[in-house]
Amino acid sequence: MVGVGAFGRNHARVYRQLEEAGIVRLVGVVDADTTRANTVAREFECKAFGSVGQMLTTHSEVQAASVAVPTVLHLEVARDLIEAGVDVLIEKPLAATLGEADELIRLALTHQRVAQVGHLERFNPAVRATLPLISQPMFFEVHRLSVFSPRALDVDVVLDLMIHDLDIVLTFVKSQVKEIRAVGLPILSRKVDIANVRVEFETGCVANFTASRVSTERVRKLRFFQPRQYISIDYGRQDVLVFSVGDAWGTQPIFIQPSVNPQISMAKPPVTAEEPLLAEIKAFLQAVEERSKPVVPLEDGRRALALGLAILQEIARHAGRVGVGKN
Numbered sequence: 001m002v003g004v005g006a007f008g009r010n011h012a013r014v015y016r017q018l019e020e021a022g023i024v025r026l027v028g029v030v031d032a033d034t035t036r037a038n039t040v041a042r043e044f045e046c047k048a049f050g051s052v053g054q055m056l057t058t059h060s061e062v063q064a065a066s067v068a069v070p071t072v073l074h075l076e077v078a079r080d081l082i083e084a085g086v087d088v089l090i091e092k093p094l095a096a097t098l099g100e101a102d103e104l105i106r107l108a109l110t111h112q113r114v115a116q117v118g119h120l121e122r123f124n125p126a127v128r129a130t131l132p133l134i135s136q137p138m139f140f141e142v143h144r145l146s147v148f149s150p151r152a153l154d155v156d157v158v159l160d161l162m163i164h165d166l167d168i169v170l171t172f173v174k175s176q177v178k179e180i181r182a183v184g185l186p187i188l189s190r191k192v193d194i195a196n197v198r199v200e201f202e203t204g205c206v207a208n209f210t211a212s213r214v215s216t217e218r219v220r221k222l223r224f225f226q227p228r229q230y231i232s233i234d235y236g237r238q239d240v241l242v243f244s245v246g247d248a249w250g251t252q253p254i255f256i257q258p259s260v261n262p263q264i265s266m267a268k269p270p271v272t273a274e275e276p277l278l279a280e281i282k283a284f285l286q287a288v289e290e291r292s293k294p295v296v297p298l299e300d301g302r303r304a305l306a307l308g309l310a311i312l313q314e315i316a317r318h319a320g321r322v323g324v325g326k327n
């Protein structure tokens with residue numbers, strides 16, 4: 001596990017859990033901050049290293065690694081691993097620029113490594129339960145609000161938080177982006193801390209995204225409409241609510257509750273709660289073992305990054321036009 005700061009420690013915890021289940025052997029944790037590496041290594045009973053190079057010289061048997069160093073260092077750290085023949089799970093956003101993302105894709109291909117990007121919400125059981133229900137999404141309303149913490153300030157809120165929802169909507173809609181309108185402001189950091197974005201797709205679908213890391217409450221919701229259906233996902237509670245008019249259900253085998261209006265039925269598809277990070281790492285290890293394409297390949301990380309960067313350009317354009325803030 002490379003980079004055991006705020007989020008990387010969670011990866012180490014999950015690898016330790018999988019080690020206890022006999023699925024994997026956690027060789028060690030790497031962090032440039034060796035005090036941090038030692039603390040986390042003690043907690044999860046593994047070795048501590050100060051760099052990827054140090055780990056690889058003593059442990060050439062390492063087959064797979066997660067990378068959760070700051071985004072601007074993803075390429076540098078993942079390159080060392082990939083070139084040494086290690087499969088990688090790289091945290092989101094895949095990289096800070098499209099050039100870096102392309103280089104990561106090229107490296108993985110050249111060295112034939114399994115490479116996955118950490119778009120965690122793909123493994124949220126509520127999202128997984130929604131996938132088979134998608135018909136023709138036409139309108140999304142997405143909110144991801146969190147309280148301020150002085151972390152991940154090397155990137156704007158669009159690449160830090162909104163990128164989760166960009167990836168999910170791109171996965172649901174499966175269409176090219178036609179137009180972007182966006183507004184965003186730095187509030188407590190020097191980067192954009194709050195943003196509101198309207199994305200129109202070639203299919204005519206419109207998605208509104210709001211992301212904030214300076215909120216007083218924590219909200220993670222995605223709601224969308226498709227013909228005669230309204231579907232609401234609460235990522236945090238891991239539940240899905242589906243409202244359908246008439247026979248929009250077709251033959252979907254889902255428990256339907258009668259509602260006040262007989263024309264409208266409300267359903268709660270069964271969702272088996274699971275920690276998304278555990279599901280993500282298990283999927284990564286399965287791809288490593290089977291030498292198969294991961295559920296969320298680097299190309300998907302690049303796709304979300306491209307949209308995120310285009311949104312940031314729009315935010316900068318808007319700020320320049322109205323004469324406020326600075327990206």
Ligand SMILES: NC(=O)c1ccc[n+]([C@@H]2O[C@H](COP(=O)([O-])OP(=O)(O)OC[C@H]3O[C@@H](n4cnc5c(N)ncnc54)[C@H](O)[C@@H]3O)[C@@H](O)[C@H]2O)c1
Binds near residue numbers: 033
């Ligand atoms: N999937 C998610 O929901 C999610 C949530 C939070 C963060 N993240 C991502 O995880 C990554 C890390 O974020 P964080 O909040 O944990 O940051 P952080 O700053 O808390 O941790 C980063 C750690 O990397 C270490 N580090 C820096 N350079 C290193 C190097 N060359 N080699 C080894 N270690 C090095 C630092 O010492 C630090 O301990 C970011 O890409 C972020 O976007 C993902």
